Structure formats: C-alpha cells, structure tokens
Amino acid sequence: MCGLAGLFHPLDPAVPAVRPIRGMTDALAHRGPDGDGFHREPHLALGHRRLSVVDLAGGTQPMSTADGQVTVCFNGEIYNHAALRPLLEAAGHRFRTRSDTEAILHGWTEWGTGCLDRLKGMFAFAVWDRQRGELLLARDRLGEKPLYYTWLPDGRFAFASEMAGLLALPELPRRIDPAAVDDFLALGYVPDPGTIYAGIHRLPAGHFLLLRRGETGRPAPRRYWRPPTAAAAAPADAPAELARRLDAAVRAQLMADVPLGAFLSGGVDSSAVTALAARAQGEGLGGSLATFTIGFPGEADERPLAARTASSLGTTHRSEVAAMDYVAAARGQARIFGEPFGDHSAVPMLAVCTLARRHVTVALSGDGGDEVFAGYRRYAFHALAEGVRSFIPAGARRRVIGGLARLYPKLDRAPRWLRAKHTLTEISLDSALGYYRTVCKLHEERRRELFSPAFRAAVDGHDPSARFGRLMAECDPEDALLQAQYADLHTYLPGDILVKADRTAMAVSLEVRPPILDPELVAWGMALPARLKLQGGTGKHVLRRAMEPLLPSDLLWGRKRGFAAEIGGQFRAQAETVRGRLLGGPMLDSGLFHAPALARLLEEHAAGRLDHAQGLWQLLVLEGFLAAEAGTAGAVLESAPA
Structure with a gap:
C-alpha cells in the first residue's frame, strides 16, 4: 500500500519545482513509511510514498520503462500480474522486476486504457506517457483505493491519494461546499465524486481520467466498469460455485512478501475469508494465519465466538478489549479522514488495525459481503x-x-x-x-x-x-433487492465502508484487502436471483450455505452484532462537554446552525426522551473538522447564524 501525488500542467512546459511535490508526499508519509521517490520532467511532477509488500527490493516508485517513455505511480495490488506477464512478454515486453507495478507499465504500453479491463486488483494509479503526451489516472472497479484531484488557479492539475496531499498546496482554495455538508449530515459521508471542499473531487470507482499535453479543456471522468443491472439465471449449485469463487479470490490475495493476517469477528464474512485463508496457508502457502479481534464488554463482545472460530481453524489469534471515549474520538476523525466522516465504527476499526499492525503488514477483511450478498x-x-x-x-x-x-x-x-x-x-x-x-x-x-x-x-x-x-x-425495475444493492455499491460501499477501511488502516501503515470484493465475484454475486441472497428475512443465504462445510452453524445462522458500541450513553454522561462543543465557537462561527435547535437536540438526548446518538456523533465530527479548519478554510457562509 502506498501514497501517490502529482502535478501536471498541460500547457506550461516548465519542470515543476521539487518543493511542492515533496510537501504533498510528506503529507502522505503514513501511507508509505518505507521510502519515497520522485520523478520530474517538463509539464509533470510525480511523488510516491511506499509501503513495501511485493518485491521489496525491486518495486521502488515512480517506476519507468527501460526507455524512460512511460512512468507510473501506483497504490494497491495487482493480483493477476503473474498471469499478465507471459502475455506481455509474448508481445515483446521485457520485465526487470517481480513487482506488480511493472505490469501496469507494460499493460498501458500494449493496450492503452484497455489495460484497465485486464487488471485485477485494488488500485489507484497515474501513468505518464511522454511520447503520447498523456496522463492517465485510474481507480479500481469498487473504489478500494482512493484518488483525489483538483485544478489549481494557475491551471495546474493536482492529484493525491488523500486530500491531505492536496491540502499541502497553499495556493489551493479551501472553500467548504454547502451541498457536501448537507450530504454528510444526511448520509454520514460525502458521496463520490464530491468532497467537503468545493473544487476537490474524488475519481469515482470504476472510472479513469485521461489528460493530454496541450489540451485546454478539463476532461470528465470516463467509466470502464459497472456491476450487473439485472439478475442472471441461477447456477446449478450456487453454494458450491460461490465456495469455489471465494476460495480463488482469497488465494489470489494472499500474495505478499511480508507478514499477512486477517480480521476475525463473530460474523459470517470475516469468518469465511479467514477459514479459506487458513486452509490455503495450511496447504503450504505459509505458516499459521494470524487473526485479530477487537471486542466490547457486555453482550456485544464478539471475542468468545471469534476465539472459538480461531481455535477450530488453527489460527494464531490475538484480541483486545476496546474501551473508547467517543466524545474525544470525534475530534480526531478529521485528521484521519481529511473531511467529516460519520461512521462511528471507524473508532474500533482503528483499534483493530493498530493491533494487527503490531504483528503483520497486510490483513484480509470481510468487507463487501453485506453489499454483494444482501446481508443488511x-x-x-x-x-x-x-x-x-x-x-x-x-x-x-x-x-x-x-x-x-x-x-x-x-x-x-x-x-x-x-x-x-x-x-x-x-x-x-x-x-x-x-x-x-x-x-x-x-x-x-x-x-x-x-x-x-x-x-x-x-x-x-x-x-x-x-x-x-x-x-x-438503472436496474431491472422488477428486482427491488438488486436496485438497493446497486445503489449501495455506488454510495455506501465506496463512500463509507471502503473509506473507513483504507484510512484507518493507512493511519497505522497497514494494508487491508477484502477478497469478497474481487470484481468477478461481485459481478457473479450481484447477478444471483434475489431468492438465493435473501430468504425468510435472512440475508447472505447463499454465502451461509457455501460455508457450512467450514464454519459452525451458530456462527453461520446466528445474529451478527458488528462493531457495537453504546455511544448514546457516553453522550449523556458527558452532556456538558458535548454541549460545550456543539454550542461553541467553531459550530456557531461557521454560519451553519441555529443555536436553539442544537440546544433542543442536546436536551432531548440528555433527558432520554429521544435517541439522537447518531446525529450527535455526526455533529461532533463536523465540529472537530471545523475546529481543525479554523483560520484555514474559507467560511461556509459569509453571514453568521440567526
């Protein structure tokens, strides 16, 4: 896992100065603590921070072809790079490293943007082709890896793995977008392609952006992949087929030259991934799989079930109890996410990532199972x-x-x-x-x-x-379940789930891989008839059936609690602190809120008349963001609140 950044001026042939691109990569150092690299030439500067995972000696970036005509900066993993290599070698390409990064270089040279249809993995990358005068930015099909971009006032195009890389540029306007604030409070995140800042965009999942030297316009992102919009015929034996496909996806994502483990909760998704990974490790792909669990005191604690699962699978298991102050944690979300982020499970997610990073560099997760197999x-x-x-x-x-x-x-x-x-x-x-x-x-x-x-x-x-x-x-009007899943795959998955996984893991320099989001598996699972996914009010039916030979019945068919936490009680216990923040300077100075309405919300929750825990969490997160931005970003509104 890595961080990338770049500056490109399509009209100005000057070689960009080193200081701006270095400042951008310094802001991404947590994504790549193992080294940095730079490439500068007329029109362009590229910067990279590396977390070494594959080909530790030969995978240094930015990486160029032998003739220097094509250069790439890459964040992610290409799981099928070994399969692409002989195809490219047969076409005359010569590889100089074992790195998956090099497959992108030769793939672009051979197939152009068609390489995106062949790459299987999680990725965000920038390819510069000097001869063609083209800069390609691309993001993986589901949005596992992030990529932000903006146009600067002087005509330069800037991009980075996180907004922190862009915000390192002092000339970048930092005006907060009112519509994004409304989206955040409605959904708990700012959906693609927007961000909290007007003028900063996310490249949407499954899209690419192609810029050209000498071009005067601002090209729009173009889509190269979309999930199914209608169901297909049911496979003859869907559970067996799913077990085969998921096993192949897990095995592909065990690719690493560094220690690898897995998150393990009391749920079906992470347990399925862990079971298949442990079985593969036991067949000679490595030693005992390391697994990690974070638990909560009380009935929501999943540590006992996770420990039993780990014992049955023979993993080396580690767990910790999470006792967290969510009022304090709200202030730290802006530092991790770069903008307001309203999923409070990010707090325990950071805890399990911190635990895992003490022992491994890569961790498999169960993310995606709920969206693909209708688990919510x-x-x-x-x-x-x-x-x-x-x-x-x-x-x-x-x-x-x-x-x-x-x-x-x-x-x-x-x-x-x-x-x-x-x-x-x-x-x-x-x-x-x-x-x-x-x-x-x-x-x-x-x-x-x-x-x-x-x-x-x-x-x-x-x-x-x-x-x-x-x-x-866009979906079959007769398939209400697929419509809901399709909407989530474009909103909640890339805007919440995958943002949470990437930023919390990268905050501690950990790479997280979700095998269930293998694009071929996603397309197959989404196209299953609704009855195979949802039966009798129970979701993930086909996944539960597929895992029956490997996992105990109480885990497969029991109720999943997830990262449960009673944040509402904390907000009542710390009512005065919450009140001080939500009725303090940053919130009221922003011009966003009506103070008496905020006070009513606080009083209703503190008195126990209504549960406003989620709303209060989002407001606390927003307050933390506004406090961090004070004196830096432009005011949201010119006028003060009435």
Whole structure:
C-alpha cells in the first residue's frame, strides 16, 4: 500500500519545482513509511510514498520503462500480474522486476486504457506517457483505493491519494461546499465524486481520467466498469460455485512478501475469508494465519465466538478489549479522514488495525459481503415494503400509510418490534425514496430544523436522495433487492465502508484487502436471483450455505452484532462537554446552525426522551473538522447564524 501525488500542467512546459511535490508526499508519509521517490520532467511532477509488500527490493516508485517513455505511480495490488506477464512478454515486453507495478507499465504500453479491463486488483494509479503526451489516472472497479484531484488557479492539475496531499498546496482554495455538508449530515459521508471542499473531487470507482499535453479543456471522468443491472439465471449449485469463487479470490490475495493476517469477528464474512485463508496457508502457502479481534464488554463482545472460530481453524489469534471515549474520538476523525466522516465504527476499526499492525503488514477483511450478498437488515425491510407497495396504489399509500406514519410516535428506546414509524414511512413512499429513508442518518425535516436560515437558503434545492433514484432506475425495475444493492455499491460501499477501511488502516501503515470484493465475484454475486441472497428475512443465504462445510452453524445462522458500541450513553454522561462543543465557537462561527435547535437536540438526548446518538456523533465530527479548519478554510457562509 502506498501514497501517490502529482502535478501536471498541460500547457506550461516548465519542470515543476521539487518543493511542492515533496510537501504533498510528506503529507502522505503514513501511507508509505518505507521510502519515497520522485520523478520530474517538463509539464509533470510525480511523488510516491511506499509501503513495501511485493518485491521489496525491486518495486521502488515512480517506476519507468527501460526507455524512460512511460512512468507510473501506483497504490494497491495487482493480483493477476503473474498471469499478465507471459502475455506481455509474448508481445515483446521485457520485465526487470517481480513487482506488480511493472505490469501496469507494460499493460498501458500494449493496450492503452484497455489495460484497465485486464487488471485485477485494488488500485489507484497515474501513468505518464511522454511520447503520447498523456496522463492517465485510474481507480479500481469498487473504489478500494482512493484518488483525489483538483485544478489549481494557475491551471495546474493536482492529484493525491488523500486530500491531505492536496491540502499541502497553499495556493489551493479551501472553500467548504454547502451541498457536501448537507450530504454528510444526511448520509454520514460525502458521496463520490464530491468532497467537503468545493473544487476537490474524488475519481469515482470504476472510472479513469485521461489528460493530454496541450489540451485546454478539463476532461470528465470516463467509466470502464459497472456491476450487473439485472439478475442472471441461477447456477446449478450456487453454494458450491460461490465456495469455489471465494476460495480463488482469497488465494489470489494472499500474495505478499511480508507478514499477512486477517480480521476475525463473530460474523459470517470475516469468518469465511479467514477459514479459506487458513486452509490455503495450511496447504503450504505459509505458516499459521494470524487473526485479530477487537471486542466490547457486555453482550456485544464478539471475542468468545471469534476465539472459538480461531481455535477450530488453527489460527494464531490475538484480541483486545476496546474501551473508547467517543466524545474525544470525534475530534480526531478529521485528521484521519481529511473531511467529516460519520461512521462511528471507524473508532474500533482503528483499534483493530493498530493491533494487527503490531504483528503483520497486510490483513484480509470481510468487507463487501453485506453489499454483494444482501446481508443488511434494511434489504429485508425494503423487500417487505416493496411487497406492500405492489398491492396498494401510490395515492392510497401516501394518504393512509403516510398518515399513520405521521401519527405513530417515535419510539427510539422501545423494543425493535414497536418502532414502526420508519417502516410505515418507507412503505408510504415510492421505492427509491423509501430506500433512501432507510439509509438516511438525519432526515430532511431534522436537518432543516438545525440549519440556520442562511444555510437553509444555501442548500435549498439540493436533494441528497436524488442520486438513489438515478442509480436504482438503472436496474431491472422488477428486482427491488438488486436496485438497493446497486445503489449501495455506488454510495455506501465506496463512500463509507471502503473509506473507513483504507484510512484507518493507512493511519497505522497497514494494508487491508477484502477478497469478497474481487470484481468477478461481485459481478457473479450481484447477478444471483434475489431468492438465493435473501430468504425468510435472512440475508447472505447463499454465502451461509457455501460455508457450512467450514464454519459452525451458530456462527453461520446466528445474529451478527458488528462493531457495537453504546455511544448514546457516553453522550449523556458527558452532556456538558458535548454541549460545550456543539454550542461553541467553531459550530456557531461557521454560519451553519441555529443555536436553539442544537440546544433542543442536546436536551432531548440528555433527558432520554429521544435517541439522537447518531446525529450527535455526526455533529461532533463536523465540529472537530471545523475546529481543525479554523483560520484555514474559507467560511461556509459569509453571514453568521440567526
């Protein structure tokens, strides 16, 4: 795993100065503590920070072809580089290293942008072709590796693995985007291609950007891969086929010249990956697999189940208890993520990455199983709502069920079966908007109450739900489950899950690999008929069946708790600290919020009348970001809150 950065001026042939590119890579040092490298020539400067994983001696970057015509900076792993090598050698290419990086160099020379269809792995890279005068930026199919870019006021194009690399440039405008703030409070993250800053963009997953020397325009990203939009026929034996495909993906991702381990929770996804990795290690690919678990005191503690699984699989297991102060942790999120990030499971994720990094350089994870094989509970709720929608005309749903939803009390602290308000609301809406309501953290009515009048006007007309309608409309209209999965694969997976994995791991210089997100496996799994993924309200049915020969029944069919933490109780116990932050200078100076509405939110939660834990966490994270930005970024609004 690495960090890359670059500066390119399509019109100015001067050789860029070394100081700016070095400043950019210094800001990415945590992504690559094993060394740095630079390449400068007319129009272009490239910088790289390396975390050595494959070909420790020969994989130094930036890497160029023997004739110096093509140069690459690369972050990630190309798992099929050994299979590509003989194809390229047969075409006349000569390899000088064992590094997977070199496969990109020769692949571009031979196939141009067509190389992206052949590369299997997680990657973000920049290829400069001096002869063609072309700069290619590309990101892997699912968005496992990040890549940010912007245009500077003087006409230069800048890019980096994290926003920190771009923010190292003092001439970069740092104006916060009001629409991004609205998106963050709605979803808990800023979705691609936006960021919290106006003018800084993320290259979307499965896209590339091609810039040319002498070009005066600003080219748009182009898509080279998309997941299935309709289901295919069911395989003859889907569980057996899935077991074979996942085993192949795991074996491919065991490629490393450094110690490798796996995260192991009490869930199906990480346990499946661990079981297959442990079996492969036992067949001669290495010694005992190292596994790592973070637990919480109380019923949510997954350490006992993880320990039993580790024992049955013969792994070398290590675990720790996470006792965390989420109020304090909120202040640190901006440093790790570069922008507000509202998934509080990032805090224990950082803890398990820290534990793993003490023993390994690479860790396998179970990320992607919920999206690909329909593991989230919201998929079952959405399928239920869609079934009701099919029997009740839209007008009646809006009038009758919508009316019931408005009258039904918000019972946040009641047993789950009594909390019907959200379900009734979803059923009353059309499919896409209903699904958006299930993933929304702070609904529009709550956000608008919190916003100052000036900020409310600034985001008037912006609708965070609109992208869900567009995405779901791309899918088979008869397959509601696939529509929801497809939307998540373009929003929640690259915007939350993979951002969380990359940034927390890279903060401690750990590489994380999710074998379930092998693109061929993703395409196959997404195209399975809904009945194979979701049965009787239970998701990941086919994955559970596939793993029955390897994992115990109570793990496969029991309830998964995930990184559970009672953050709401912490916010009540530290109510005065929370109040001081949310009603303090950075929040009110930003011009975003209406102080009395923030105070009401705090009081309702502190008194136990309503559970605002998620909203308070997001506001605390945003406060930490605004505090870090004070005196650096431009004001969100020119006017102060009313």
